[in-house]
Amino acid sequence: MMGLFDRFKSVRDAHGALKACGGDPFGVKMERVLSTTEAMIEGRRTILCGTNNYLGLTFDPDSVAAAQQAIADFGTGTTGSRIANGSYSGHQALEQDLADFYGKKHCMVFTTGYQANLGAISTLAGPNDFLIIDADSHASIYDACRLGSATVIRFKHNDPVDLDRRLARIANEPGNKIIVVEGIYSMLGDHAPLKEFVAVKKKHGAYLLVDEAHSMGVMGATGRGLLEAEGVDHDVDFVTGTFSKSMGAIGGFLISDHPEFDILRVACRPYMFTASLPPSIIASVRQSLAVLRAKPELMRKLWQNVDTLYNGLQAAGFKLGTQKGPVVAVHLTDPVLAGVAWNALLKRGVYVNLALPPATPSGTALLRCSVCAAHSTEQLQHVVSVLTEVGEEFGLLPQPALRIAAAE
Known part of the structure; x- marks a missing residue:
């Protein structure tokens, strides 16, 4: 008889191989967080x-x-969903703040960004509809497709021509067509060609949902993300996002101008059957949003830091993504070697993310760095120095002569 967990053998073996490299990259313990940019890990300042x-x-x-004030005033949690236990005043105030920020009429706040995608996508697309999703979509988007009942069609990553081709094949099929893309992709850090996607959407009379999880507070003149940077604010039908990136907390949202939006509050199961965000998180996110709006210099500092890290790693000879952004991913081909390198970095006081198949597209292993506006130039230069040292030690970099030729 097959054991309950036998089907996870390949996962167990792969995880075991990683741990054999010197540590568990998926079980890092931060013993103490010292600041926004430093923590104690394995007894080392990192x-x-x-x-x-x-x-x-x-x-x-x-x-x-x-x-802190919200905890004192309202306690530690809501102990139920907004449908069952009611909305606190902060929930509705945050929704109004976000709607105003994006220049939209409606907003729903979810307990996580994952649930925002899970709820929005699975509820918007019905059994006779079509979800046309980017092939490199986040797990929350794929899980939303599984939860819902629509027909799911994948198109090639960031390829408007392939999207157009696939929509043309179902042009005569009844049902709504909903395109789902991300602004900045969380693994490779590349940006969606939103202008081109909007043109395809209009051509086929489809809807477009953009997940701005990694681009809210990062791109656009006021931080509204890639849709603002590309000037397509009014051409995107639905926007999802999270508070766990630029807002420094947890939670998610769905925003739209659709006139029947509010029916989602009594139709969306991940919204209806999950305890709502605690007042402390609501309060901190409202304040963080106010900081974003009042201090555009934070975004400017972030992009200066992006240049420091990206340009430094590129000059060292690492293979990076083609577009700059707060996600700077070093591309490797061997998952085990990536695990060895990750451990070497941690032992030298640098923490990055190890991203491996199947989470990464095309089987690529990544040393995934994310940049913070609070990083000092010296910290990022040190990260470049340590990564270069590890890269040379484990053969992750081309020979110096080849690096010079590539730079020329």
């Missing part, structure tokens, strides 16, 4: 370069104070 804390707001004093 630079955090893998936290997605893009604006460095986890220790913003006003956001911390707002969270």
Whole structure:
């Protein structure tokens, strides 16, 4: 008889191989968080370069104070969903803040960004509809497709021509067509060609949902993400996002101008049957959003830091993504070698993310760095230096002569 967990043998073996490299990259314990950019790990002071804390707001004093006051005023949690236990005033205030920020009429706040995608996508697309999703979509998007009942069609990553081709094949099929893409992709850090996707959407009379999890607070003149940077704010039908990146907390949202939006509050199961965000998180996110709007210099500092890390690693000879952004991923071909390199970095006081298949597209192994506005130039230069040292030690870099030729 097959054991209950026998089907996970390949996962267990792969995880075991990684742990044999010297440590468990998926079980890191931060013994003490010293600041936005440093923590104690394995007794060592370690630079955090893998936290997605893009604006460095986890220790913003006003956001911390707002969270503390909310705990004192409202307690530690809501102990139920908004459908069952009611909405606190902060929930509705945050939804209004976000709607105003994006220039939209409607907003729903979810307990996680994962649930925002899970709820929005599975509810919007019905049994006679079509979900057309980018092949490199986040796990939450794929899981939303599994939860729902629509027909799912994948198109080639960031390829408007392939999207157009696949929509043309179902042009005469009844049902709504909903395109789902991300703004900045979480693994490779590349950006969606939103202008081209909008043109395809209009051509076929489809809807477009953009997940701005990694681009909110990072791109656009006011931080509204890639849709603002590309000037397509009013052409995107639905926007999802998270508070666990630039807002320094946890939670998610769905925003739209659709006139029947509010029916989702009594139709979306991941919204209806999950306990709502605690007042402390609501309060800290409202304050962090206010900081984002009041301090555009945070985004400018973030992009200066992106240049420091990206340009430094590129000059060292590492293979990186083609587009700059707060996600800077070093591409490797061997998962085990990537695990060895990750361990070597941690032992030298640098924490990054190890990303491996099947989470990564095309079987690529990544040393995934994320940049923070609070990083100092010296910290990022040190990260470049340590990565280069490890790269040379384990043969991750081309020979110097080849590096010079590539640079020319």
